[in-house]
Amino acid sequence: MQHTDRKLNQMTCRKGNKYQGLTPKTHPWMASLMAQGNLLKELITMHGSPVNILHMDPFEENIAAYRKLFRSFNLKHKIYFARKANKCKSFVRQAIRSGIGIDTASERELAEALDLGMHGQDLVLTSAIKTRTQIELAIKNKVTIILDNVDECHLVNSIAREFNHRVDVGVRVSGFQVNGEKLYSRFGFDIDRVSPFILKNIGENKTYDRLDLTGLHFHLNGYSIEERIAALDQCLELAKQYKSAGYSIQFIDMGGGILVNYLQSREEWESFQLRLKESLMKKAPPVTFQNNGLGYRVLDGKITGSLDTYPYYNEIHGAAFLKKIIMSRGSHGKILADELKKENIQLRIEPGRSLIDQSGITVARVVHRKQDAVGDWLVGLEMNMSQMMSSSADFLLDPFIIYQNRATNQKNTAVYFTGAYCLERDLLLKRKIALPALPEIGDLVVFVNTAGYMMHFFETEAHRFALAKNLVASSRIQTLTTNDFMIDDQASYHG
Numbered sequence: 001m002q003h004t005d006r007k008l009n010q011m012t013c014r015k016g017n018k019y020q021g022l023t024p025k026t027h028p029w030m031a032s033l034m035a036q037g038n039l040l041k042e043l044i045t046m047h048g049s050p051v052n053i054l055h056m057d058p059f060e061e062n063i064a065a066y067r068k069l070f071r072s073f074n075l076k077h078k079i080y081f082a083r084k085a086n087k088c089k090s091f092v093r094q095a096i097r098s099g100i101g102i103d104t105a106s107e108r109e110l111a112e113a114l115d116l117g118m119h120g121q122d123l124v125l126t127s128a129i130k131t132r133t134q135i136e137l138a139i140k141n142k143v144t145i146i147l148d149n150v151d152e153c154h155l156v157n158s159i160a161r162e163f164n165h166r167v168d169v170g171v172r173v174s175g176f177q178v179n180g181e182k183l184y185s186r187f188g189f190d191i192d193r194v195s196p197f198i199l200k201n202i203g204e205n206k207t208y209d210r211l212d213l214t215g216l217h218f219h220l221n222g223y224s225i226e227e228r229i230a231a232l233d234q235c236l237e238l239a240k241q242y243k244s245a246g247y248s249i250q251f252i253d254m255g256g257g258i259l260v261n262y263l264q265s266r267e268e269w270e271s272f273q274l275r276l277k278e279s280l281m282k283k284a285p286p287v288t289f290q291n292n293g294l295g296y297r298v299l300d301g302k303i304t305g306s307l308d309t310y311p312y313y314n315e316i317h318g319a320a321f322l323k324k325i326i327m328s329r330g331s332h333g334k335i336l337a338d339e340l341k342k343e344n345i346q347l348r349i350e351p352g353r354s355l356i357d358q359s360g361i362t363v364a365r366v367v368h369r370k371q372d373a374v375g376d377w378l379v380g381l382e383m384n385m386s387q388m389m390s391s392s393a394d395f396l397l398d399p400f401i402i403y404q405n406r407a408t409n410q411k412n413t414a415v416y417f418t419g420a421y422c423l424e425r426d427l428l429l430k431r432k433i434a435l436p437a438l439p440e441i442g443d444l445v446v447f448v449n450t451a452g453y454m455m456h457f458f459e460t461e462a463h464r465f466a467l468a469k470n471l472v473a474s475s476r477i478q479t480l481t482t483n484d485f486m487i488d489d490q491a492s493y494h495g
């Protein structure tokens with residue numbers, strides 16, 4: 001098909017993989033922005049490639065959804081945004097405006113939240129490694145500290161004594177029993193040993209007499225609802241026990257790991273995995289670079305292993321995921337939400353990824369096209385793998401391409417997007433992406449829903465590449481101009 005009637009310079013946006021794709025869910029602000037290709041091009045000209053664009057409306061909507069759920073159960077609650085999922089200060093500012101707290105996991109995350117005006121009482125410190133200066137800052141500002149080990153108890157207590165302060169602490173618990181098996185974690189106090197330790201050592205006239213134990217905390221690896229039900233249930237039992245021993249237990253904090261649904265179609269998600277396996281068995285053409293199995297392998301002519309990516313398609317996600325947990329019955333047959341209410345315990349959550357679902361995109365410029373020795377098209381983008389990377393083996397969302405010029409000679413072309421690091425493995429997506437035409441130099445590629453971990457978590461400055469700029473869009477969705485975007489450090493969003 002030729003579209004010779006199409007005006008030159010009219011930018012068009014197309015999703016990759018029109019057929020057999022993994023179609024992402026896109027918030028209206030994303031769709032609206034992608035329809036304004038010239039604007040995106042100007043932003044890249046001004047700020048360099050790639051550029052991350054953030055929008056605060058979805059963040060607000062996600063907060064509202066959790067609140068609505070808690071209120072429908074009439075449950076005492078508090079939401080903390082896990083800052084590590086994205087480094088933009090705009091989310092901190094917006095969290096303050098929205099009246100939620102922040103989960104901080106380093107001294108800088110903590111200091112920034114305080115500097116931006118968040119009250120210490122709205123912060124929680126959950127760092128894996130807690131240094132003296134970090135603890136001092138937390139204590140001075142009445143930040144609840146989540147204790148992970150005995151050395152921390154010692155350090156926090158001695159600093160509190162120096163300052164003549166008392167400190168609200170929660171204890172992180174792990175090692176929960178799920179279906180007769182113990183969940184291993186390197187974090188926290190083991191559930192089988194935590195109670196004797198607390199009862200013996202924490203409280204007035206005990207070793208750690210400056211610590212006020214006000215809550216219990218867990219954060220589980222992975223995304224299992226069942227494991228979270230078990231952990232919440234077992235923490236409720238501990239809470240009851242500690243209350244009857246005289247501790248004033250006010251909260252259980254169940255951490256993050258609430259699932260996100262990134263994709264529109266179950267059918268696409270399932271058939272992708274089927275096709276991936278067939279391609280590994282050589283029954284279908286490759287769907288990934290050099291037939292990367294993304295966790296699947298062929299062993300003795302059979303597929304083994306499991307998909308080593310984030311589970312991008314989830315019917316139960318966000319508030320519904322949380323609802324499922326609190327509506328469940330604990331080991332004593334009582335509904336967990338009812339038990340929390342009966343015990344007058346506030347339920348705290350620390351969602352990172354799921355609070356910023358739909359809040360960000362990453363846009364990069366096409367620099368070159370080439371065909372490799374086996375005939376695959378490689379499209380070089382002005383960005384690198386660290387600027388869109390998580391612990392997932394691949395980011396399984398179809399990207400969008402914005403053609404500056406799509407007049408003639410369109411020919412479906414499947415490509416791999418490659419990045420700027422000197423590594424063979426700097427492929428921005430391992431999946432092969434079918435495009436309606438080979439991109440031209442200067443065309444733009446848009447990766448959607450990258451705010452949670454993708455854009456910042458593993459970002460590095462190897463080769464002395466500058467970190468990407470983060471631009472925050474004003475809340476209006478339609479017809480923006482470059483003036484409606486502020487660099488994150490200066491952005492003051494008025495939603």
Ligand SMILES: *Cc1c(COP(=O)(O)O)cnc(C)c1O
Pocket residue numbers: 082084085103126219255256257258350351352353354
């Ligand atoms: C990472 C982390 C979170 C956030 O996890 P998400 O999967 O982004 O929701 C919350 N709490 C703690 C302690 C964490 O380590």
